Amino acid sequence: MGSICFYEPSEELQERYDLAAxxxxxxxxxxxxxxxxxxxxxxxxxxxxxxxxIYERQRSGQLERRTEEEGKRDxxxxxGRLAPGTYEKGMLNPAHAVETLGEEVGGMLSFLYSDMLSMIPAAFEGRQDLLTIWSELFLQVYGCFTEELEGADSRWEFTPEQLHNISRNVKDAVxxxxxxxCEIFAAEPVMTMVDPGYDFFTSIVMDSDLSDxxxxxxxxxxxxxxxxxxxDFLRGLPEEKIAAMARTFTEGYRIGFAVTRKDITKKKTVKIEFPIGFERVVREAVKQFADMGLSVVISRESVTSFAGRGNGKRGCYSTSPNRQFDYDHKDDRAYYFDKSFVERRLEVLRDTFEKHREQAAVYGGPAVIEVFGETPFEPVxxxxxxxxxxxxxxxxxYHASRSGEITNTYVPGDAYSFTIIAFPLPSIGPDFEEIFAxxxxxxxxxxxxxxxxxxxxIDVLDQGTxxxxxxRGDNHTDxxxxxxxxxDPAKETNFENCVxxxxxxxxxxxxxxxxxxTSGVxxxxxxxxxxxxxRDLELVFEDGMVTSCTCGNFATEEENRNYVTDNVLYHHKTLPMGEFxxxxxxxxxxxxxxxxxxxxLPILIAEKTGPHFAVGDTCYSHSEDVPMYNPDGKEVIARENRFSLMRKEDPSKAYFNCHTDITIPYxxxxxxxVVCEDGRQIPVIRDxxxxxxxxxxxxxxLE
Incomplete structure (x- = not known):
């Protein structure tokens, strides 16, 4: 299939672009x-x-002919504006923007600038449509200020009333x-998920000269x-090692279908998510997936507040130039997030899936490469x-619940799978190559x-109620x-034997x-x-539900509680324990x-290094009706809880659309x-x- 363009070039669009520029x-x-x-x-x-x-150079084909030094300079x-020393003194930093521009408009203007950074990748993709609409928004916001010039005093300052008017008008414009x-920002993630024709990233992976x-x-x-x-590191590995790394990844995906008794032959696409720099491995994975009859789709990481920028790395992504920037702006959507906006977004999501219903039905799910080893980050x-x-x-x-329902309607959870693997980054330290091996x-x-x-x-665990x-030590888990x-213990089990x-x-x-x-600390x-x-993360459970949460990161209890509520409970007042x-x-x-x-360590590996507990949905979310069997032939019957049981009557109450693992290290x-009904206590781990x-x-x- 040839490349597909997101928009139709036209004289009208060109004229709008030229006028705005x-x-x-x-x-x-x-x-x-x-x-x-x-x-x-x-x-x-x-x-x-x-x-x-940059856009003009992209249109003329000059970007592909740049030297490495020219690319680095661009x-x-x-x-460079996001580099820690520069960022703190610039308008992208909301603290500096508010200090300089005032509380009324400083935060909004910082948010606008941060979202406009999405114009950088848009230019490289040749997206004249996106460059045009962002430029027009910027001019509209500029107009909100110039319209208030009449009546400004001789000191060239706005009155509080004028700043209030500007703030209201800027907020309306955004x-x-x-x-x-919304038809662009909500629709395109669906389109790039199911249609291999959008191949900007695939062509870089498959057609580039990877020798430098x-x-x-x-x-x-x-x-x-x-x-x-x-x-550089992957370039130096022998071909057979690259192929083996890719094989572990692609076979994990295939086996995921097999062990859950889902038919992978009904699928035609797989979405690869990976860190930039892994192209050699991903190129090999694309070939191996092709041997399974699967075409690859790849999309960009979130680069706007609309898409959830700052809330984790997905898609084709790079390490962040400044994680404090990500944290400062991760909730910028709050500037325009209301019920009408949510309903509009859900409407577009549903309509887009409906237009791509056949492609969505043959989408197999994501195959994800994660990385770890960045310097640990504690936000200010x-x-x-x-x-x-x-x-x-x-x-x-509400939005997460409804979008989850819509997505599951067109990409049923009981018919798709996924795989995730993780590798270290060079920033993990001088032992990088040994840690990688x-x-x-x-x-x-x-x-x-x-x-x-x-x-x-499992045989011991299944004896208990x-x-x-x-x-131990400073850990007071109980x-x-x-x-x-x-x-029927001869045919049933509570625990999945996960390989x-x-x-x-x-x-x-x-x-x-x-x-x-299920209760305790x-x-x-x-x-x-x-x-x-x-630090000192603590969740208290009563009958399986979180009743309180805190940590020791900040000076006040309110800050600590909000930090956990926002980033672990994902804004829910409470969550169930979805996994042990x-x-x-x-x-x-x-x-x-x-x-x-x-x-x-990423949670993908860390969760295997001790007991862990997940808050949110179960591991069988949207797949509860699909029988799951262990290698010994026993059916895993613990696929439900009292919330997921409501999925047929009221799906909005069945799922929380999050799942966060918390591990206690050995x-x-x-x-x-294990506590048995007859009073016996059988140890699985002691000291x-x-x-x-x-x-x-x-x-x-462990010795």
């Missing part, structure tokens, strides 16, 4: 606003001019921009040391950062060995997890807890979830200890004990060591 070039010379505002509009106008210049010109162009790093600058994304060094909570109101938090929950070993451990030992653990977990009753398929690497047994009777002294650090698991990958744990990288773990007969080998890396 010319008008923006005039702004710096007008100097008609109070100095502080003139400086802002001049800075952003100059930025737009840079974008226009990249620094665009993204609101209607996102409302009116020039190709990295074709994306229009930030390219830093991690991307450059990763590409700036008062100038935009936050959602309570009403908006409720809307966020050890990670490859962890990702390819003998799953049959783990399968046998995990079955022995509850599991009691306690911490929690009891209730298990579903087994009607390396959808979640690579191997190493866990997990269940969906019975909520009633979950505590971890330090944990990284996503890209955020939590025992990780068995002590080899991964030992690797983390040997290299001192426990605080840098060194903070005291005991895991951090496995004690089930036949699992002794798991303790070797």
């Amino acid at each position: 010319e008008r923006i070039r005039e702004i710096p010379g007008e100097h008609c606003l109070p100095e502080r505002f003139w400086l802002y509009f001049t800075e952003v106008s100059d930025f737009v001019g840079q974008v226009q210049e 990249n620094e010109a665009f993204y 609101y209607w921009f996102y409302h009116d162009y 790093n020039r190709y990295l600058y074709r994306y229009g994304s930030f390219i830093g040391e991690n991307e450059l060094r990763m590409a 909570n700036k008062p100038e950062k935009k936050n959602y109101s309570q009403k908006q938090n409720e809307l966020n929950v 050890r990670t490859v070993e962890v990702n390819t451990l003998d799953y049959t060995l783990y399968q046998r030992m995990q079955q022995k653990i 509850h599991v009691h977990v306690t911490g 929690i009891t997890v209730a298990l579903h009753p087994l009607r 390396a398929d959808v979640n690579i690497p191997v190493g866990e047994v997990f269940t969906s807890p019975l909520l009633e009777g 979950l505590h971890v002294t330090k944990v990284y979830l996503g890209e955020l650090c939590y 698991a025992i990780g068995t990958n002590t080899t991964a744990y030992r690797m983390a200890r040997d290299f001192g990288i426990a605080d840098k 060194n903070e773990l005291k005991d895991i004990t 951090g060591k496995f004690v089930v007969p036949g699992t002794e080998e798991l303790n070797l890396p």
